[in-house]
Amino acid sequence: MALIETGDDVLVVAAKTKVADDVVSLVLQRRDGGRLPDWTPGAHLDLVLPDGTTRQYSLHGDPREAAAYRIAVLREAEGSGGSRYVHDELREGDLVRFGGPRNNFRLTPAPAFAFVAGGIGITPMLPMLRAASLLGSDWRLLYLGRSRSRMAFVDELAGYGDRVTVRASDEVGPTDIRSWLESGPDAAAPAETKFYACGPTRLIEAISELAAERRPGWTRVERFAAADRGEPARTTAFDVDVIGTGRSIRVVPGVPVADALRSAGFDLLTSCSRGVCGTCETRVVAGVPDHRDSILDDAERVDGTCFFPCVSRAKSDRLVISL
Structure with a gap:
């Protein structure tokens, strides 16, 4: 698929650097060097590659760097091809499109933070560490990986001293995360410590x-893969009313809400279709969603004012939504 070379969503690959075994970092800029949309720690970018593939990658740079986005990409041999394209085909000077940035993993103020990153899960943590330091919060990081050579940004993290614990399993074996949490300076007041984690499913x-x-509500996680939510809460059809249109869409079992809306002529942008990227976030005006995403925390699920129609459904007979 050819890339259209005009538009505000076109970026040039300004730099491509190896930062660990099977990990490269990309610097993306506008061709005129102009300002990019603002973002906050925890945000990700929808990267649209020249072959038409769209993937989500966390931003690991400094939000104050207004004219560049920085992402890191792990080569996944068993993946669907996006990371292999970045590693093998994408070159400095190539053009890509982007969407976002979007943030489903926001850092909110707290007296103290405990961060746990597994492998490439370190990427959203880097701007969080800078922000926590600027806020004057106490924080510490546990960074886990299979081997040190595959762990990106270890040299950068060394500047934080003993706030950062790096554990490679081929050196020290499995790490007891509970012991790490209970042995830190914030262990005496865990209720005041926000807990952020990003990494593979087992972690x-x-x-x-x-x-x-x-x-x-004081633990936030970001997943690489969707969680198994089991069977839907209901196995019968339900209706989705789109506010302001006077239309009601029947959603039958086995058909995603997003697909039903698109079949009815509504323009709904999706990306991952697995409930992990947040692209299709939709406001719920009335009714009870059956949340099946891997984004919202428990408090947000109870609140019920948004859902992700690529995977989520309804517990009630009717949902009223705003597009």
């Missing part, structure tokens, strides 16, 4: 178990 599952013992 996030372990973090989620620990989160159940902590202050509700």
Whole structure:
């Protein structure tokens, strides 16, 4: 698929650098060097490659760097091809499109933070560490990986001293995350410490178990893959009313809400279609969603004022939404 070379969403690959085994960092800029849309720590970018592939990557630069986005891409041999294209085909000077930035993993102020990153999950943490430092918050980071050579940005993190613990499993074996949490200076007041984690499924599952013992709503995770939500809450059809249009769309079992809306002529942008990127976030005006995404925290699910129609459904007979 040929890339259209005009538009505000076109960026040039200004630099491509190897930052670890199978990890490259890209610097993306407008061709005129102009200002890019602002972003906050935890945000990701929708990267549209010249072959038409769209993937989401966390921004790891400094939000104050107004004319450049920085992302890091792990080569995934068993993936669907996006990372291989970046590693093998994408060159400095090539053009890409972008969407966003979007933030489903926001850093919110707290007296203290405990960060846990697994592998390429370090990328959203880097701007969070800078922000926590600027806020004057106490923080510490546990960075886990299979081997040190595959762990990006270790040299950069060394500047933070003993706030950062780097553990490579081929050196020290498995790490007891609970022990790390309970041995830190913030362990005496865990209710005041916000807990952020990003990494592969096994890590996030372990973090989620620990989160159940902590202050509700003070743990946020970002997943590489969608969580298994089991069967939908209802197995019968339901209606989705689009406010302001006078139209009601019947959604039958097995058909995603997003597909039903598009079939009815509504323009709805989706990207991952797995409930992990947040592109299709939609406001809920009335009704009870059946949240099946891997983005919202428990408090946001209870609030019920938004949902992701690529995967989520309805518990009630009717949902009223705003597009």
